[in-house]
Amino acid sequence: MNSPQSSSSSASNPLANVLSRESLFRLLPLVIVLIAALAVGSRSENFLTQQNMINVLLQSASLALMAMGMTVVLITGGIDLSIPSLMAFSGILGAMVLRDGGDPLVAGLVMLATGAAVGFINGFAVAYLRMIPFVVTLSMLAILSGAAVSVTNARSIGLEPGSPFISGVSAPVLGIPLPILIMFAVMLVLEVLLRSSLFGRWLFAVGTNLRAALVAGVPSRRVIALAYVASGLLAGAAAVVTTALQGAAGPTFGREGVVLDVVSSAVLGGVSIYGGVGGAINAVVGAILITLITNSMNLLNVSYFLTLVIKGIVIIAVVALTTQRKG
């Protein structure tokens, strides 16, 4: 059975081994962080309780939605820095609708539509005007942060306690708070879309080699623009969740630490900042890990600013690890 023909069938196994070894390696930083977080966290009594676990997932929901949006853009080889400020801004617009006695459903749709609309502007600028993603989305971040402060006079907008928006979004279904279910549902849908839809396939092609994708007839501009729309829409979804969970919306919701969290979730989960590699599950796992780190820092009374320092170091370490692997 050593003829070259028969090798094709027996080849799949060792090849699969190699593949899984590689993906295992990508999970390595994740495992290290998880162990570290658990080690730190377990020194506090509250850390391993079921309630805290639910809390961690609940706190992860908004971050995970944003990280999934970031992942879609990262796969194209771009970056969307405007996500957190877009989340804050959409939340504010929705909260204003609620404050003026608007319907909760309308408020939710306003948040999603704002996200998608701003995402479209980003996408249009990057794909059709061929501007650099970093510049476009950094400018958008500035615009949205400024706009958020000026429409609110730098104050957050509180929802009335018992508002139907809050109860509608955060209500438990089968004992699990709705935001957690939203997070996992979006993850599943997005993962399937990325792996086996036309858009998903095109997205990876564009991120792997833009020129080769063009030559192969991939409608690259449309695909790139759509990636930013998806990212904006997910920022809008994060706004819905955050507004309901916080019972408020405000300009500080998108502050600098959040953009760091969003990028680190994606990177920590194994999404490549060079494009062409990643998935929704990576983003969610990364977001939960980042939340775990934040959470354990809180339990240990580490200051917000020191937490930033630690997270920054973690990102650099992970990128260094994965880059070395690449070269």
Add this chain to the structure above:
Amino acid sequence: MSQPFLQMRNIRKRFGAVEALKGVTLEAHAGEALALIGANGAGKSTLMNVLGGVYAPDEGDILLGGQTARLHSPLEAERSGIAFVHQEMAMLPTMSVADNLFISHFPTQMGRIKRTEVLDACRAALQRLGCTFDPRVRVGDLSPGDQQMVEIARAIMTDPKIIIFDEPTSSLTSREKQRLFDVIGALKRAGTVIIYISHFLDEAFALCERAVVLRNGETVGGGMMGDLTYARVVELMIGAQNASADREQQTRQPGAVALQVEGLRREGVLRDLRFSLHKGEVVGLWGLLGSGRSELLRSLVGLDPIDGGMLRIAVNGELRALPPGEARRWMGIVTENRRDDGLLLPMPVKTNMSIANLPELIGRIYPFVDGRREASVSQTYVERLKIKIADLRQPVRTLSGGNQQKVIVGRWLQKAPLVYLMDEPTRGLDVGAKAEIRAIISELAEAGAALLVVSSDIDEIMSISDRYLVLNRGRLVAEFPRGASKNELMAAAAGVGT
């Protein structure tokens, strides 16, 4: 005879389930050129990567001048006097020629690069190859042929004892080729060992003293060039199977117009081009390197910008005017450089073959690709083109050069567009595969496609074309029917008599 300077003994190398080298033995003497011959995927590049320190062999020894050599990295190989001109160019396109030539060993003085010394050394090295361009220009701005010359200059600059050439001529003009051959002659006289890989057997016969033939990772024969014949080498390469001869060319009746090009122009590159392609015909686009033939193909699909002109393409039997960016939907293009704008290197073979055809592979639910059909369709073309792979999920980067080229051709066969644009479609293919691609080109025309083919090999162009268009400095200077002679084509391309 003297003791061989280089001895590779019983080299084995396995990648996962694929045993690329199954105990290969090779010897080469100082001052001689050794031809390393074999079909696509035979293991030539892998063997040379072992010698060049890129891959560590699983088994076997390498001796240099009778001593076991330590070659654990390309740098160690370089220090042991081994230089490697790779099959796939590996340069830094945004950096200057000088930077590329000196990247691993800049001469410095207290940390500062000695600029004038570097430039002088570069000019000297380029001059040996008869190149006239300035070492300060960016490598990315050079033609593929000049880029290849830079790569060769980098190899000879270190004064190595062994130089490996892995298909060095596939992007050279005939004049550049001649200069390379002169340099190889000089190197041989200076006692250098040359290992020469090429699918152009005439080059091997002209340049080399001895040959080693590989098949499926094994040494199957070789000997002094004088004792071998072309037919014998081909038989060793592909086994006792018949080397499929080019079949008799049938005269085809071209059909309706498939693509009409009107006034296509680009400042300094393409000048007011007008021509049409008919269904069921193969048009050979002939011209010297730099005449604008690749640029023409690229602008037809919107890959290069144009300053004016229009395309009309037959959509449902009616000619419709479209800008190149949209006309692309009806055209397939095999580009000149498969790594830059052809392949998605880290992605599976399957994805690379289906990427142009995905909308046709949608399953029952709209945006979702039917993975099983995708695999089975891709498998069909893998078999049709005899692409040597271990698994459809194998990253295309791990295929041999020739097999990567076949993947691109397979991609367009799968998509079956109305118009095929092919820029050097047989680049890097072995003799058997070249003949197969030529046969496929004929079949496509017979099935009603229109084909515009570029090749620097005049015999190849002449064996497939129904009609010729000749370019000279961006201008269409002549059109010939099938019966045109080689001299007519050559003269027209050189601008004689126009």
